[in-house]
Amino acid sequence: MEEKNKSIGKAVNRIDGILKITGKATYATDYPIKNMAFAVIFKSTIASGTIVNLDTTSAEQANGVLAVITHKNAPKLNEKGGIRGGALLQSPEILFYGQHIGVVVAETFEQARHAAHLIKVDYQKKEGKTDFEKLATSAGAPKGKELADLIRGDALGMLDTSAVKLEEVYETPIEHHHPMEPHSTIAVWEGDKVVLYNGSQIINGAQAAAAETLNLKPEQVRIVSPFIGGGFGSKGGQWANLILTAVAAKVVSRPVKLALTRQQMFNSVGLRQQNIQRIILGASKDGKLISLVHQTTTQTAIDSEFLEPCGDCSKVMYEVPNALISYKVAPMHMMLPTYTRGPGKSTGSFALESAMDELAYKLQMDPIELRIKNEPQKDPSNGKPWSSRKTVECLKEGAKAFGWANRKVVPGSNRVGDVLIGYGVACGTYPARQRDSSAVIKLTKSGENVFAIVEIAASDLGTGTNTILAQTAADGLGIPLVHVTVKLGDSDLPPAAGSVGSVGAASFANAVNDACTKITDELLARSAKQFFIRPTAYQLMVSENIKNYQTRVDAKAPKEAEQYSAHSFNANFAEVRVNALTGMVKVTRFLAVTSAGKILNPKTARSQIIGGNVWGIGMALSEESVMDPRWGNFATRSFGDYHVPANLDVGKLDAIFINEEDKIPNKMGVKGIGEVGIVGVAAAIANAIFNATGKRIRKLPITPDKLI
Known part of the structure; x- marks a missing residue:
């Protein structure tokens, strides 16, 4: 297929968009079942x-x-x-x-x-265990081995050799998913x-x-x-x-x-638990990190354990020879927590990236310069080489596009009347993985047209899965996008990974792409002809006059993928305006610069990123589920008191994707963006608020009472 006719990489409208805006899309309770x-x-x-x-x-x-x-x-x-x-x-x-x-x-x-x-x-x-503040002091080690302490070098011992030391505690509240x-x-x-x-x-x-x-x-x-x-994990x-x-x-x-x-x-369906995170950073006078301690104390259900891995970003974001990442957990009489968008990384990055901003201020360094100075050449947590890492490019390109050079270095010095203006930056990351998925492609020839049905038990949360799979199939088969029908969301279809942990796009698209390759190979073998230029499945169906043909593939990640550390990375830039009299904060501009491999559809990808940014704004400024420790129930029980950002709460949002080809994690070079869009956002906003006001708020959400 000629490049101009390719679908992948184009900002194609969602193929299910008309169904949704006309109310014809069938959600869980939309089925007209008789005698219900x-x-x-x-x-x-x-x-x-x-x-x-x-x-x-x-x-x-x-x-x-x-x-x-x-x-x-x-x-x-x-x-x-x-x-x-x-x-x-x-x-x-x-x-x-x-x-x-x-x-x-x-x-x-x-x-x-x-x-x-x-x-x-x-x-x-x-008597119930319902007061986290009291229980946190006696929290113990988690049962799950996956969150055992990560120890590299002598993090606590080497703090004494650091010319500059920072030690602070950051808190994030309970949040709910609320799709x-x-x-x-x-x-x-x-x-x-x-x-x-x-x-x-x-x-x-x-x-x-x-x-x-x-x-x-x-x-x-x-x-x-x-x-x-x-769904967001719930x-x-x-x-x-x-x-x-x-x-x-x-x-x-x-x-x-x-x-x-x-x-x-x-x-009924889980929540993001409250986290108390103690961060200690030690650095040399020129800003090289020597030691990092990230200790998380959190809560879980009385009879079952779930913990957010808040230290994950601290494991991989910066080159630091001495690190201690640890967890403590307090069982409580509460609903079991669960995965919530950017689990661990969104909350953990608030602590880490706020601490990096505070360290930069102590060192009198530009926050971007400090991050670049500590850029790791390989994954510090396991020594594996990066499949690719473009955090520095994200920071540099973002700084130019955002106008970082206009930032006032002295906090509180950029004032227009009663409004204080500030800029903040923060980075984020999320693993890039492909998971086992199967797909069936069914081809039918009608005249000179070939139509395809793609079947896969994938799910579409509203992120555009239908569309990117249709684009993948159209290019892989050599047929127009409108001739592709995608069937998903049914366990009767070939089994697939889930839309979780940013594995969906990579897993589903590679399965469909592999199926396109396989069906073309099978049609080519069936033709018994020799071709100087590899024909498409469309051309073979027409030239061989094949009415119907189908195949199935069971796709897996490349074996060599495990030898590398593969992640998506971002840099987030926030401009805030704070009313000096009322403490009200408005995020007037936000820019997310992301390196996430091949972008299948820039339009749906941008929606993913800005959706994560909006939730990050809510995380920073308004979202908080308040438990009454006397009874163990939530005082916040509706959108009247659990404040999700509305249009008027959000300023101008921009998203930039860095060109990146990385086919180590999977053949197509696709990395996830659903999770990384929220990682680092709250920290960028908190850092901007400090730049605007000179007040460092370490407990989310940052409400006016904390700023006045």
Whole structure:
């Protein structure tokens, strides 16, 4: 295919865009299933204890009610089946406030909701562990070996040899995911098989977890999830609401729909935990890092452990011969935390990149100069060579595009009336990986046209997966983009990796690209002709008059990929304006410069980056879930008090991609951008606020009361 006709690398509109803007895209609860009943979950109102009495009589007698399911009558489930957070109605024990304790199923949603309010519950309360500030002082080592201390050299001992030393504590609060589409499911039993219409970031993972928990075989469970209205990690693992929908449908012998309310989202599907991070940096007078200590204290559920790897950026971002990365965790009566966009890296980079800015100020160095001075030539954490690393290019190109030279060095010196103006910079990174994925391509010739159907059990969170796979197939087969149909989001399709951890684009696109290569090879072998120029699959289908042909490929990352350290990198630049009288902060400009290998579609890629930047703005300035330690419940329970940035909160956003060819991680040279878009953003804003005001805020979010 001629270069001018190529699809990859072009800013193609989303092929599913019309479906979405016309309301025809089918999300989890959009399927018009006949004879559907409605389920509503009711929850505990204590954080720790036991249910001693559960009176469901009034609810069961209410109009339209079909069933009330509690631990007294719920079927036996496999609690080790992979469903996160427990709450499967298998026991009267209460482990966190808001734990599911029952499900009401009725003819209508309104009837189910009304009946749920009629249920009376008596508890035997126990003293709960709900105050993180008190528990943090006695936090212990995590159980998981993957977060064992990383020790390189003598980080604490070498601090005494450092000419300049910085020691500070940075805090990030609990955050919630809050996708536009709350978690919801429709369950339809067909004999001994169940179809679950459900938003799932990992289609086959949801299938396996549902099957094992329901004591079924994987082939007895089908997950259907062609469209997802956001997930940000919360739909990566599956939660009890998925299984309880299936249970409810089985109990009433008809399809059931269960959708969590916005308030229920706060204690049903995970969260980003609160982190206290102690950073110690030691450096020479000329800015060379000698020692780095990054110690994280965090929280987890009382019965299960999850920790954000906040020290990950500290492992790889800078050349430092002596490092200590460690973790402590406090079990609490709270919802199990889970992966949240840029897990560990977004929160950890706030601490690391704020500390680097503080060190630069102490050294009287430009923050960009300090970062470049400590650029590592290989991965400091494991000694592997980089597959590629263009952090310096990101910093230099960003500085030019942003106008970094106009930054006032003295904090608080750039003032216009009551407005203080500041510039900040911070870097970020996220691993680049390809995961095993399979794809089927089906070709059909009609006249002189060839049409392709691509089948893969991938998921599209709203990031543009449909579009980039169509672009990949169009180029790989030599046919127009409009002749490609993409089928994904269904566990009946060939298995694939999930849309998590920035592995989606690399895994799915390489599987489709490999399938295009394979089908062309097979058609070429079938032709028994010799060609001087390799023909396309399209040309072979036409020249050989083949009506239908299909193939399947099971794609894996190149073996040599493990010998290198592969990452996406970025540099973030923020301009803020702070009202000196009110403390109100506005991010007036934000520029993200990213090196992420081959960019399949600049338009959808830019959307990914600026989406991460917007969340980073919220992380820096407004987002915080506040737990009341007296009860263990959240005082913030809606968008009225959990503040997500709106259009007026966000200034001008720009995204630049550095040209980068890196085919070591995968054949196409694709690296993920979904996660890295948020990494370093909060630190860049915090650093800009310091430059504007001279006030260093180390506890997020940076609200006006902290600046006045």
